[in-house]
Amino acid sequence: MVRKEIQDDTDKMTGRSKQISPVPIHLSIYSPNVVNLTLIDLPGLTKVAVEGQPESIVQDIENMVRSYVEKPNCIILAITPANQDIATSDAIKLSREVDPTGERTFGVLTKLDLMDRGTNALEVLEGRACPLQHPWVGIVNRSQADINKNVDMIAARRKEREFFATSPEYGHLSSKMGSEYLAKLLSKHLESVIKARIPSISSLINKSIDELEAELCHLGRPVAVDAGAQLYTILELCRAFDRVFKEHLDGGRPGGDRIYGVFDNQLPAALRKLPFDRHLSLQNVRKVVSEADGYQPHLIAPEQGYRRLIDSSLNYFRGPAEASVDAVHIILKELVRRSIGETEELKRFPTLQAEIATAANEALQRLREDGKKTTLRL
The missing domain is CATH 1.20.120 (Four Helix Bundle (Hemerythrin (Met), subunit A))
Known part of the structure; x- marks a missing residue:
C-alpha cells in the first residue's frame, strides 16, 4: 500500500516517463513498532539516461541530491551495493565532498546476500577498506522475487536476521547488522544531534522572545475599538x-x-x-x-x-x-x-x-x- 501510494503520486507529478521531480511526497506513518525518524528517500545517482528520460537527468538527480545533503543538519545515509567495488561508490564520493569530516555520514552496504561465492564485505564493514567516522551497517533487503511474491516486511526482517545469525562471515557482527539496528542507530544519532542543537535553538528562541517583547513594549497597550x-x-x-x-x-x-x-x-x-x-x-x-x-x-x-x-x-x-x-x-x-x-x-x-x-x-x-x-x- 505504501509503495502504491508513492508510485501513484510520482506518476501524477512526472507521468510514466521515468522522469524525476524535486517536489517532495510527504508520507507519514504512525505505528507503535517504528522509531521516530524522518527519512528523505532520494533517487539513486545515475550515470546514463535510459529510454524516455532527458539527457539532463544525470545532472538533475545530482543537483537534487546535493540540495539535501549539503544542509548541515542532514544525516547522510550513503548506500552502496556490496557486490560492487566500494571505490566506485558515487554515494561515498558525494558524501565526502559535502561532509569531509564524516560527522554526518553513515555507510550502508546492501545486497550482501548477492556477493560472489567466496567473497565477503568484512574489509568494508569492519572499517578497514573505507573507514568512516560512524561504523558501516550491512543490510539484506527483499529480492525482486520476494517483492513479486508480496513477501511482507515482517517476514523479510526475520529472513534478514537469520542471514546474519547463520552467516559464517558476518555472524560475529550480527548484533550490529540489519535494517532494524540501522533504524535504531539513526534514531539514536538523530536524538543526540537534536540534544546538541537544543542550547543554540533555546538561545535563538530566547533572543526572538526578547526582541518580540521589546517590540511589544514599543507598540504599547492595545488601541480602543469604539x-x-x-x-x-x-x-x-x-x-x-x-x-x-x-x-x-x-x-x-x-x-x-x-x-x-x-x-x-x-x-x-x-x-x-x-x-x-x-x-x-x-x-x-x-x-x-x-x-x-x-x-x-x-x-x-x-x-x-x-x-x-x-x-x-x-x-x-x-x-x-x-x-x-x-x-x-x-x-x-x-x-x-x-x-x-x-x-x-x-x-x-x-x-x-x-x-x-x-x-x-x-x-x-x-x-x-x-x-x-x-x-x-x-
Whole structure:
C-alpha cells in the first residue's frame, strides 16, 4: 500500500516517463513498532539516461541530491551495493565532498546476500577498506522475487536476521547488522544531534522572545475599538506632543534659546546695518525739510518734513522685521519635527505622526502670515 501510494503520486507529478521531480511526497506513518525518524528517500545517482528520460537527468538527480545533503543538519545515509567495488561508490564520493569530516555520514552496504561465492564485505564493514567516522551497517533487503511474491516486511526482517545469525562471515557482527539496528542507530544519532542543537535553538528562541517583547513594549497597550475611546487616545497623544513641544520652547530642551537668539543677535545686527547715517545726514534732512512745504514759506521746520523722514526711516525696518518672522518660523517647524520624533507615545502611530506634523505646519504657516501683518502694522 505504501509503495502504491508513492508510485501513484510520482506518476501524477512526472507521468510514466521515468522522469524525476524535486517536489517532495510527504508520507507519514504512525505505528507503535517504528522509531521516530524522518527519512528523505532520494533517487539513486545515475550515470546514463535510459529510454524516455532527458539527457539532463544525470545532472538533475545530482543537483537534487546535493540540495539535501549539503544542509548541515542532514544525516547522510550513503548506500552502496556490496557486490560492487566500494571505490566506485558515487554515494561515498558525494558524501565526502559535502561532509569531509564524516560527522554526518553513515555507510550502508546492501545486497550482501548477492556477493560472489567466496567473497565477503568484512574489509568494508569492519572499517578497514573505507573507514568512516560512524561504523558501516550491512543490510539484506527483499529480492525482486520476494517483492513479486508480496513477501511482507515482517517476514523479510526475520529472513534478514537469520542471514546474519547463520552467516559464517558476518555472524560475529550480527548484533550490529540489519535494517532494524540501522533504524535504531539513526534514531539514536538523530536524538543526540537534536540534544546538541537544543542550547543554540533555546538561545535563538530566547533572543526572538526578547526582541518580540521589546517590540511589544514599543507598540504599547492595545488601541480602543469604539470611536469615543479612540478620540480620547488621539487627544492624549496630541497632549503628549504638546508637552514635548513646550519643553523645547520654555526650557528643559534646546529650542527656545534659538528664538531668543533671533531677537537678541540677528535682528539687532540687521538693524545696525541699515543706512540711517546716510538717510538722516544733515544734507538729506535739509533737502527733505525744504521740499516739504513746496512754495509756502515757513518760520519753523515743517511737521510734514519730519513725518516724511520718520516714515521713510521706518520702511527700512520692514526687511529685518520680516526676516525675523521667517527665522522664527523655520525654528518652530524644526521644533515640531523634533518634538514628534521625541514623543515616545507617538512612535506607535506613524500615520498620526504625519497628520500632526501636517496640522502643525499648516498652523505655523497661517501664524507666519499673521505675524508678518502684525509686525508691519507695528
